[in-house]
Amino acid sequence: MLFKAKVDKTFLLVIVLLVPRTSSGSRSHGDSDGFFENIKDIFENGGAVAVKLFVDKELNEWKDVxxxxxxxxxxxxxxxxxxxxxxxxxxxxxxxxxxxxxxxxxxxxxxxxxxxxxxxxxxxxxxxxxxxxxxxxxxxxxxxxxxxxxxxxxxxxxxxxxxxxxxxxxxxxxxxxxxxxxxxxxxxxxxxxxxxxxxxxxxxxxxxxxxxxxxxxxxxxxxxxxxxxxxxxxxxxxxxxxxxxxxxxxxxxxxxxxxxMTHLTNTLIDRKKEILSERIHYMSLLSGLTGAIPVPILDSAVDIGILTEEAMFYRAQLGLRDEMLEAFAEKSQMTIEQLTNNLDLQSRIIGLSAKGLVSYFTKKGMKKASTFTSAKFIKYLLPLFGNAVSGAASYAMTSWCLQDLLDVMVQDAIKINEYKMHWNN
CATH class of the missing domain: 3.40.50.300 (P-loop containing nucleotide triphosphate hydrolases)
Structure with missing residues (x-):
């Protein structure tokens, strides 16, 4: 009972401190306060499993429309x-x-x-x-x-x-x-x-x-x-x-x-970014659930799995899958390497695997170290190295990583789209 109370308290800390109260992440729930109360009620009535089922439904409901x-x-x-x-x-x-x-x-x-x-x-x-x-x-x-x-x-x-x-x-x-x-x-x-x-x-x-x-x-x-x-x-x-x-x-x-829609326009890229940004809160909740229950070794794998799966979804949504870029490069009479270099496609340097993401965010963190105190930065980096941390830290780290990945991929999608418009005119 003491362990369960500790888990409940930690997860509720994720909800109270980290779920945005004034973001567009409330999706179909109207106001964000209503979203906050809804998640809290779901957790109190059904625990982490109920929250996970709710999040899965919210993230995938569009596929049934x-x-x-x-x-x-x-x-x-x-x-x-x-x-x-x-x-x-x-x-x-x-x-x-x-x-x-x-x-x-x-x-x-x-x-x-x-x-x-x-x-x-x-x-x-x-x-x-x-x-x-x-x-x-x-x-x-x-x-x-x-x-x-x-x-x-x-x-x-x-x-x-x-x-x-x-x-x-x-x-x-x-x-x-x-x-x-x-x-x-x-x-x-x-x-x-x-x-x-x-x-x-x-x-x-x-x-x-x-x-x-x-x-x-x-x-x-x-x-x-x-x-x-x-x-x-x-x-x-x-x-x-x-x-x-x-x-x-x-x-x-x-x-x-x-x-x-997969034929991208600048307007569609903006609209996709808005929806994908909303998904970050939900994916981070899943990561918070993992972080709230300290399971050795599995803790890191689940976090990396969430990052990898969502990053691959971003890549598909924004026209950055390998086969898409290869087809565009061929049409533009370039190799994929030339396309990457000419347009400075930063998303191409991110390996969507556990090893690739750890390497990318380690380097990213080193560059941004000045924005953190050493102790705080180490705390945020811990989930990527297999250490059991609180749900709050896991939520924060997942949010930061996913937002970074999304921003990089959106910029690449815009570069490609602007090149297409310039090339055809």
Whole structure:
């Protein structure tokens, strides 16, 4: 009983002293005081096991939130390229949508995200075919199940597209009009008018033409046209479209769609950082639970395991996995070493293993030693070397380490994204 009382007291110290009272980490709990009281009640009623189950649920709940994005348009408009770009795939990858195949979509095809299968893109047949006419389309396709609709064209929006948009609007569903292949239009105009050509003028003409054709909708809201070229997704309006899709998401789906998107924009990087920062409090609670119960040897392994697992999640979320960087380096006609050096990618020097993290944070700590007294610094470094310490110290050390890892990776993601924008312009 005395040991249990000591453990309870130590863990409650973690909650009282270290769980932020005024942070965004309260997530869906409203105010942070409510979050604090909730954790305290869970611990008092069910102990450390109950808290761990609660934290696991909070961290992974987004994976069960399904997002269905429907893509419509006639053959040749670039639907498959759009689907693959959103999913972070090429036409050669398993599970991608076929590109360059001359066919008319006659069936409903679904493409789940390879890493986050809760995000599903659907290639829908157009209206006007014998199997999918205006009379039976809504029922056969079941329009109610989709969260978003992307209407795609590479010339003009047809009457059937306009009709379907009205049906979607009547259901209260979100929809966006995408005029694809504008890069091809710009190149053609430049070839035809070498003296008078202007990229901006061509884009303005395309936008005005789309707006004119869509006036038939007679909706009481402004229709936004997004100009894209999926061969160059960093140019034109593709990233603006993705940012708008996220902004329009209902609150209960917003976290899921932010974490499921892998084609990064600067706005998406910022939003991912906000959510990943919130996760730090939860991961540190898990580390605090470990630190609060002094189990020799296991104490260090659990802390390092938490750091490694979460750092790998950051790396995937921010487009820094080895295969992602290798593909980008090849596209940029560089080796992975050249890419790392040219962009000064600091996350590449961090080994995501027990040995690598101990080495990294030891060096990091030496550089920051001036901000700590010697005794205090040694106390914070102890969890990495297998010493049993209090839950409070374990929470503090885990928070500091995870925030450092996140900051480094966010900066690298921004460097890569800015390079992409500069390279494509």
């Amino acid at each position: 399904r997002i269905n994005l429907a893509v419509l348009g006639t053959s040749g408009t670039g639907k498959s390229s759009f689907i693959n770009t959103v999913l972070g795939l090429t036409a050669d990858d398993e599970g991608s949508a076929a590109v360059g195949v001359k066919e008319t979509t006659e069936n409903i095809s679904e493409y789940p995200h390879p890493q986050y299968p809760n995000l599903v893109l659907w290639d829908l047949p157009g209206v006007g075919t014998p199997n999918f006419n205006r009379e039976n389309y809504s029922k056969k396709v079941n329009l109610y199940r989709f969260d978003y609709f992307i209407f795609m064209t590479s010339d003009r929006f047809r009457d059937d597209d306009v009709w379907l948009a009205k049906q979607v609007n009547a259901l209260g569903k979100l929809f966006y009009f995408v005029r694809n292949k504008v890069g091809q239009d710009i190149r053609n105009n430049k070839y035809d008018h070498p003296k008078s050509h202007s990229d901006a003028a061509v884009l303005d003409d395309i936008r005005h033409n789309c707006e004119h054709n869509l006036q038939k909708l007679n909706l009481d809201r402004k229709i936004q046209i997004y100009l894209t070229d999926l061969h160059e997704p960093e140019k034109y309006d593709f990233e603006k479209l993705m940012d708008q899709v996220i902004s329009d998401a209902p609150e209960y789906k917003k976290e899921a769609i932010i974490l499921s």
